[in-house]
Amino acid sequence: MFTECSEQLFGSSEHSHISCGVLGESVKPAAFEYRNSRDEDEVFDLLTKYGSEAKVLAGGQSLIPLMNFRLVKPSLVVDINGVSSLRGVKVSSSTLRLGALTRHVELETRPDVAQAAPLLSAVAPYIGHPQIRTRGTLGGSLSHADPSAELPAAMVALDATILVKGASEERRVQAEEFFKFHLTADLAVDELVVGVEIPVFGPNQGFGFREVSARFGDFATVGALAVLSVGPDGTVERSRVVCMAVGPKPIRIGSAESVLNGKQISPAILGEVAEAVAEALDPIADLKASASYKRRTAATLARRAVEEAWEMTAGRVS
Ligand SMILES: Cc1cc2nc3c(=O)[nH]c(=O)nc-3n(C[C@H](O)[C@H](O)[C@H](O)COP(=O)(O)OP(=O)(O)OC[C@H]3O[C@@H](n4cnc5c(N)ncnc54)[C@H](O)[C@@H]3O)c2cc1C
Numbered sequence: 001m002f003t004e005c006s007e008q009l010f011g012s013s014e015h016s017h018i019s020c021g022v023l024g025e026s027v028k029p030a031a032f033e034y035r036n037s038r039d040e041d042e043v044f045d046l047l048t049k050y051g052s053e054a055k056v057l058a059g060g061q062s063l064i065p066l067m068n069f070r071l072v073k074p075s076l077v078v079d080i081n082g083v084s085s086l087r088g089v090k091v092s093s094s095t096l097r098l099g100a101l102t103r104h105v106e107l108e109t110r111p112d113v114a115q116a117a118p119l120l121s122a123v124a125p126y127i128g129h130p131q132i133r134t135r136g137t138l139g140g141s142l143s144h145a146d147p148s149a150e151l152p153a154a155m156v157a158l159d160a161t162i163l164v165k166g167a168s169e170e171r172r173v174q175a176e177e178f179f180k181f182h183l184t185a186d187l188a189v190d191e192l193v194v195g196v197e198i199p200v201f202g203p204n205q206g207f208g209f210r211e212v213s214a215r216f217g218d219f220a221t222v223g224a225l226a227v228l229s230v231g232p233d234g235t236v237e238r239s240r241v242v243c244m245a246v247g248p249k250p251i252r253i254g255s256a257e258s259v260l261n262g263k264q265i266s267p268a269i270l271g272e273v274a275e276a277v278a279e280a281l282d283p284i285a286d287l288k289a290s291a292s293y294k295r296r297t298a299a300t301l302a303r304r305a306v307e308e309a310w311e312m313t314a315g316r317v318s
Contacts, residue, residue: 100139
């Protein structure tokens with residue numbers, strides 16, 4: 001019976017409304033109804049009607065495990081994979097717009113994404129394994145708001161705007177404001193992430209990304225990202241330094257950015273960046289590492305990410 005239900009969830013079923021409530025004890029998730037929706041308005045109607053009883057299904061790579069462990073027991077699962085308005089990648093001269101249903105593998109492989117936001121193409125291969133990246137979506141990762149996840153941290157580093165929509169209102173939320181706490185985003189139960197907008201990467205910019213995990217493909221134990229905009233004389237005009245897996249959300253290190261802005265990079269400046277990161281963070285130990293390891297490693301990774309970003313700009317600025 002579970003196979004049948006899974007086929008409805010992940011296959012191309014014609015059925016649009018399936019009750020899984022009759023399934024037997026061998027099924028791991030609690031009983032739920034399934035609605036395969038192709039229309040945004042219908043999704044909003046369902047979310048408004050069911051409130052916290054409903055869950056949106058995108059790639060299912062986080063939701064389904066949570067349901068299988070019965071940590072989440074929605075009475076209704078609304079599959080949004082057929083909603084065409086949530087798809088699409090569009091690049092203008094200044095902005096990359098990614099639909100919520102953009103799969104991780106698209107971030108990893110699309111040349112237009114690599115050109116407009118190369119940091120996304122660089123972090124995507126670190127998300128789980130190929131099977132997960134084939135199903136997992138940008139909107140799902142951002143809504144899930146895991147502080148160890150790559151895409152939320154990348155959105156903060158890239159100054160992305162998260163496009164949020166409900167039945168009666170559309171909101172634009174800066175990525176830094178969107179992630180509130182562990183697995184908590186600025187998203188009401190009747191709202192969807194419909195996409196993101198990211199400033200197109202400029203020729204005077206460089207990025208760095210460093211991550212430590214127990215095995216390649218595991219969630220990060222600690223990570224750091226840096227984005228630098230550099231002037232013609234090599235001075236840092238603007239910087240973003242963000243650490244991941246060191247707190248309840250991606251953490252932007254403003255004090256490290258203050259060290260960088262208006263300066264040319266040198267070993268001394270990089271040392272100051274590491275010190276600023278170590279001072280700013282107050283990580284909590286988890287199953288993967290102690291608080292002290294996380295702080296020290298984040299400082300080292302941030303220094304290396306900034307150096308990497310700086311090296312990327314060398315030769316591009318004259
Ligand atoms: C073994 C394994 C390893 C993984 N490793 C990593 C990793 O290293 N790094 C990493 O970042 N992730 C990792 N993931 C998670 C993966 O990135 C998921 O794809 C992602 O977290 C959720 O995306 P999804 O599309 O699968 O969302 P779903 O699982 O479908 O949904 C996740 C949550 O978001 C909600 N949601 C989904 N889409 C929207 C939307 N558009 N608007 C509002 N709410 C929405 C759902 O209701 C649900 O609450 C891993 C997953 C697995 C199973």
